[in-house]
Amino acid sequence: xxxxxQHPSWVICKSGTSVKIECRSLDFQxxxxxxxxxxxxxxxxxxxxxxxxxxxxxEQGVEKDKFLINHASLTLSTLTVTSAHPEDSSFYICSASRxxxxxxxxxxxxxxxxxx
Amino acid sequence: GESVGLHLPTLSxxxxxxxxxxxxxxxxxxxxxxxxxxxxxKGPQFIIDIRSNMDxxxxxxxxxxxNKTVKHLSLxxxxxQPGDSAVYFCAxxxxxxxxxxxxxxxxxxxxxx
Numbered sequence: 001x002x003x004x005x006q007h008p009s010w011v012i013c014k015s016g017t018s019v020k021i022e023c024r025s026l027d028f029q030x031x032x033x034x035x036x037x038x039x040x041x042x043x044x045x046x047x048x049x050x051x052x053x054x055x056x057x058x059e060q061g062v063e064k065d066k067f068l069i070n071h072a073s074l075t076l077s078t079l080t081v082t083s084a085h086p087e088d089s090s091f092y093i094c095s096a097s098r099x100x101x102x103x104x105x106x107x108x109x110x111x112x113x114x115x116x
Numbered sequence: 117g118e119s120v121g122l123h124l125p126t127l128s129x130x131x132x133x134x135x136x137x138x139x140x141x142x143x144x145x146x147x148x149x150x151x152x153x154x155x156x157x158k159g160p161q162f163i164i165d166i167r168s169n170m171d172x173x174x175x176x177x178x179x180x181x182x183n184k185t186v187k188h189l190s191l192x193x194x195x196x197q198p199g200d201s202a203v204y205f206c207a208x209x210x211x212x213x214x215x216x217x218x219x220x221x222x223x224x225x226x227x228x229x
Contacts, residue, residue: 006159036219044217049215091157102209103211107161
């Protein structure tokens with residue numbers, strides 16, 4: 001149990017386009033999902049926390065208008081990178097947790113984004 | 117601890133030897149710590165966790181030690197195997213609510229045959 005998937009696993013896009021990444025909890029209800037970004041040979045950095053049915057909370061320095069997060073159901077959160085630029089190329093990883101169990105986060109396999 | 121834009125340190129050990137990976141965390145209010153293993157191109161995989169009211173916890177071939185006085189965490193892997201080659205991250209949780217994890221810098225463990 002507690003499986004999290006991401007789609008797509010990798011994506012290449014042109015500069016200026018928008019890219020949507022999905023994060024799904026397959027066998028449990030995730031009231032909270034977290035989005036992390038990881039640049040090559042670096043650690044994971046929390047971008048934002050999304051709670052089902054409410055607005056996401058963004059970490060300092062993360063542009064909410066550029067990284068749109070939607071958590072419309074208990075099993076799906078989406079991250080849209082708007083007007084992507086080469087510096088947005090990164091590994092985006094989501095995690096999900098059950099209600100009240102925020103410390104226990106189940107991670108997805110990640111999505112590799114390359115912006116040309 | 118806080119992650120900064122530095123390249124990952126590397127630890128190289130012989131297959132069969134024990135390895136110790138260290139991590140310094142920054143928030144004295146953190147009360148839950150986790151070690152993750154990340155293989156290339158994959159998401160983090162849970163290895164072992166420990167709460168702040170403990171100083172040692174053992175799993176299968178792995179042991180985590182917590183020293184709150186100096187805010188230090190270590191992961192010991194016994195009898196290392198080729199499959200242990202990966203990047204290892206410590207993470208801390210300090211929130212009372214829906215907070216994300218703060219990841220440490222990470223260590224690249226290489227198992228030499």
